[in-house]
Amino acid sequence: MTQSKGGRKVIITCAVTGSVHTPSMSPYLPVTPDQIAEEAIAAAEAGAAILHLHARNPEDGRPSADPAVFRRFLPRIKQATDAVVNISTGGSSLMTLDDRLAAATQAQPEMCSLNMGSMNFGLFPMLDRPREWKHAWEAQLLEATRSTLFKNTFADIEGILERLGKGFGTRFEFECYDVGHLYSLAHFRDRGLVEGPFFIQFVLGILGGIGADPENLDHMKRIADKLFGDDYRFSVLAAGRAQMPLITMAAAMGGNVRVGLEDSLYDGRELARSNADQVRRIRSILESLSLEVATPAEAREMLALKG
Numbered sequence: 430m431t432q433s434k435g436g437r438k439v440i441i442t443c444a445v446t447g448s449v450h451t452p453s454m455s456p457y458l459p460v461t462p463d464q465i466a467e468e469a470i471a472a473a474e475a476g477a478a479i480l481h482l483h484a485r486n487p488e489d490g491r492p493s494a495d496p497a498v499f500r501r502f503l504p505r506i507k508q509a510t511d512a513v514v515n516i517s518t519g520g521s522s523l524m525t526l527d528d529r530l531a532a533a534t535q536a537q538p539e540m541c542s543l544n545m546g547s548m549n550f551g552l553f554p555m556l557d558r559p560r561e562w563k564h565a566w567e568a569q570l571l572e573a574t575r576s577t578l579f580k581n582t583f584a585d586i587e588g589i590l591e592r593l594g595k596g597f598g599t600r601f602e603f604e605c606y607d608v609g610h611l612y613s614l615a616h617f618r619d620r621g622l623v624e625g626p627f628f629i630q631f632v633l634g635i636l637g638g639i640g641a642d643p644e645n646l647d648h649m650k651r652i653a654d655k656l657f658g659d660d661y662r663f664s665v666l667a668a669g670r671a672q673m674p675l676i677t678m679a680a681a682m683g684g685n686v687r688v689g690l691e692d693s694l695y696d697g698r699e700l701a702r703s704n705a706d707q708v709r710r711i712r713s714i715l716e717s718l719s720l721e722v723a724t725p726a727e728a729r730e731m732l733a734l735k736g
């Protein structure tokens with residue numbers, strides 16, 4: 430762990446919009462390229478060292494994998510901030526793998542997400558379901574995910590490691606939704622397809638994955654310690670209202686944290702008015718625990734990014 434006089438450094442990732450929440454669930458969810466750029470820049474200014482990014486169709490807010498849409502906000506974010514740009518390769522469970530990889534293949538970013546197994550991917554607790562939908566596609570999307578697998582086969586994962594990792598020097602946010610995914614990552618490490626230090630995102634509270642319970646976080650960490658020793662850093666994201674309690678626990682356990690409207694629409698009991706509000710919220714919690722927030726440069730060093 431990077432130590433300094435003030436305390437341990439904690440990397441804040443902000444996942445700005447994702448593909449799970451929909452515009453009717455919150456008026457604050459950024460969907461246009463301008464909104465995504467502005468929210469990402471404000472999150473970085475508030476202390477996020479890593480920006481985890483998805484795109485949305487600018488017309489109606491539905492998840493998009495179109496590289497042309499990414500090109501409408503990525504340059505602006507890169508120009509305005511020094512934050513690490515992390516492009517999702519998970520996209521949405523309703524996209525093909527080729528579509529999911531298109532933007533990352535063009536942008537060749539420092540970091541991409543890499544989902545470590547196939548699973549049912551249930552949407553977040555019904556609390557987020559509004560009374561009325563603004564767009565018909567929102568209800569259709571929820572229904573479609575009930576009968577769609579989030580497909581991340583061994584061959585898919587190997588392909589991403591080869592194409593983005595070996596090909597472009599991209600490093601990964603390894604999204605692990607259950608303990609088995611940690612063993613899958615260790616398998617690829619043992620085969621020499623990827624090297625540490627690993628940045629492992631423990632994903633808690635997705636229906637179909639491990640639940641957002643403190644015992645599960647403890648178990649994920651114990652198994653990761655056993656498999657990866659000192660050669661990894663963990664971060665936690667927790668879905669919906671579990672976000673703040675579980676990431677606070679992660680920080681207290683020596684980990685890093687992920688916030689953002691992709692994972693939770695809330696700030697306390699209210700809808701979060703921005704991604705930056707969630708960054709500020711966790712930042713003040715970290716500081717009250719005598720932990721320091723890592724700068725982008727410190728995050729790059731901790732995670733051995735290409736810079």
Ligand code: KMH
Nearest residue numbers: 447517518519520542544
């Ligand atoms: N929405 C998160 C639960 C990805 O973009 O690759 C998982 C995620 C997947 O961030």
Ligand code: ZN
Nearest residue numbers: 447517519691
């Ligand atoms: Zn994502």
